[in-house]
Amino acid sequence: MKPETADSRHVWHPFTQHNEYETSILIGSARGVWLHDARGRRYLDGVSSLWTNLHGHRHPRIDSAIRRQLGRVAHTTLLGAGNPPSALLAERLANIAPGDMSRVFYSDSGSTAVEAALKIAYQYWRNRGVRGKKRFLSLREGYHGDTLGAVSVGGIEMFHERFADLLFPGYRAPTPHAYRCPIPPRDHTPEECAAHCAEAARRTLKKHHREIAGFILEPRVQGAAGMLVQPPGYLERIQEIHEEFPDVLLIADEVATGFGRTGKMFASEWGGLEPDMVCLAKGITGGYLPLAATLTTERIFRAFRGDYETRTFFHGHTYTGNPLACAAALASLDIFKRERVLARMQLKIRYLAQRLAPLHEHPHVGEIRQCGFMVGIELVRDRETREEFPIKERVGHRVCLAARKKGVLIRPLGNVVVLNPPLATEKKEMDRLVYAAGWGVKRVLGEPSPAGI
Numbered sequence: 484m485k486p487e488t489a490d491s492r493h494v495w496h497p498f499t500q501h502n503e504y505e506t507s508i509l510i511g512s513a514r515g516v517w518l519h520d521a522r523g524r525r526y527l528d529g530v531s532s533l534w535t536n537l538h539g540h541r542h543p544r545i546d547s548a549i550r551r552q553l554g555r556v557a558h559t560t561l562l563g564a565g566n567p568p569s570a571l572l573a574e575r576l577a578n579i580a581p582g583d584m585s586r587v588f589y590s591d592s593g594s595t596a597v598e599a600a601l602k603i604a605y606q607y608w609r610n611r612g613v614r615g616k617k618r619f620l621s622l623r624e625g626y627h628g629d630t631l632g633a634v635s636v637g638g639i640e641m642f643h644e645r646f647a648d649l650l651f652p653g654y655r656a657p658t659p660h661a662y663r664c665p666i667p668p669r670d671h672t673p674e675e676c677a678a679h680c681a682e683a684a685r686r687t688l689k690k691h692h693r694e695i696a697g698f699i700l701e702p703r704v705q706g707a708a709g710m711l712v713q714p715p716g717y718l719e720r721i722q723e724i725h726e727e728f729p730d731v732l733l734i735a736d737e738v739a740t741g742f743g744r745t746g747k748m749f750a751s752e753w754g755g756l757e758p759d760m761v762c763l764a765k766g767i768t769g770g771y772l773p774l775a776a777t778l779t780t781e782r783i784f785r786a787f788r789g790d791y792e793t794r795t796f797f798h799g800h801t802y803t804g805n806p807l808a809c810a811a812a813l814a815s816l817d818i819f820k821r822e823r824v825l826a827r828m829q830l831k832i833r834y835l836a837q838r839l840a841p842l843h844e845h846p847h848v849g850e851i852r853q854c855g856f857m858v859g860i861e862l863v864r865d866r867e868t869r870e871e872f873p874i875k876e877r878v879g880h881r882v883c884l885a886a887r888k889k890g891v892l893i894r895p896l897g898n899v900v901v902l903n904p905p906l907a908t909e910k911k912e913m914d915r916l917v918y919a920a921g922w923g924v925k926r927v928l929g930e931p932s933p934a935g936i
């Protein structure tokens with residue numbers, strides 16, 4: 484059977500309606516920011532293979548780190564043993580992560596990193612003899628993964644609403660999104676939006692903190708909600724609130740924003756956030772292998788020491804701390820240093836903003852949001868009223884399909900066209916990325932653009 488046939492007959496693709504999916508692209512190889520399909524066509528990896536790839540595909544340093552580790556051992560368990568790459572990586576992550584992290588609990592996806600964080604937070608209070616803390620506070624349009632715990636603290640209606648019967652209840656705080664500020668009036672300035680949304684979170688904590696084990700949020704950018712960039716001042720206020728309620732653990736979900744995506748190593752740095760726990764995945768291995776980490780402070784870890792039956796964290800996954808993945812992650816961190824990735828990105832971030840600016844002229848582009856290499860182009864039916872396109876029109880999806888014709892692979896989030904290229908993307912490649920997205924918008928929404936995007 485040809486791979487295309489096998490794919491269409493046997494693979495169930497995630498987040499995919501198979502009635503409308505045809506296997507049109509099978510990626511067989513890649514180099515740098517380019518993906519090559521089996522027919523010899525190449526595509527720019529415009530969303531970093533789902534927000535994971537950092538330094539380009541087949542980076543020699545990561546390739547050889549994995550090969551070296553393969554020459555030793557591919558997998559051993561962390562249950563009752565350890566391995567050098569996972570030990571060394573834990574030390575490095577604890578040193579660079581926001582807050583005062585000292586312990587790393589490994590798993591294999593963003594969802595499992597979050598799931599572990601929620602269970603650690605819940606059990607932490609029990610282990611300390613504090614009863615009644617069985618709820619979480621999260622942001623209304625948050626996304627933390629697809630396992631049931633992660634969905635319980637999530638709020639993307641289309642993905643999550645249908646599972647409502649299976650979820651545990653919790654408290655929600657408004658999403659600080661200045662373009663559609665959830666707190667009236669809608670035309671708040673970004674600063675007002677930040678202040679009002681943070682204050683709403685504070686009020687909920689004030690009333691319910693005795694029941695709340697943890698407050699989880701995506702710092703700086705709520706990715707899956709549509710690349711919503713938090714307005715200036717929001718994170719700083721969240722840090723103040725965190726200090727006001729030390730009996731609620733703050734969990735920073737940096738699965739999407741970690742490892743340079745926002746222009747800083749971690750997005751918490753944008754507002755001096757000092758969380759009690761940090762969830763990492765996606766870019767942790769440079770986009771090579773599945774690996775995730777839940778980082779905690781020593782204070783949290785200490786509460787789990789003691790009696791086996793009552794204090795132990797009975798949670799873990801088979802491939803926890805996989806040495807191949809940890810070797811890739813160590814090599815990726817080396818590249819950050821050797822190639823001065825963060826410093827070199829800054830110019831490219833500004834360049835990307837310049838290239839994106841003319842897209843504003845298009846009458847159906849409502850807002851362009853950018854933080855570092857995370858970009859969301861929100862398409863609206865009416866720019867004046869900010870009226871959205873009905874989801875069933877699949878506008879974002881159609882724009883992304885059109886962009887493929889110009890050799891760029893991107894994926895939308897509803898009506899938001901997402902660009903999130905590898906950190907290694909160079910200016911010329913950004914030109915292509917933005918050109919293809921703009922071309923897709925024109926192709927699907929038709930209107931001529933005065934600025935000639």
Ligand SMILES: Cc1ncc(COP(=O)(O)O)c(C=O)c1O
Pocket residue numbers: 591592593594595597626627628629701706707736737738739740764765
């Ligand atoms: C902020 C955030 N948390 C958690 C997840 C879940 O990660 P995974 O898909 O690896 O389970 C995602 C995925 O997009 C995410 O953006």
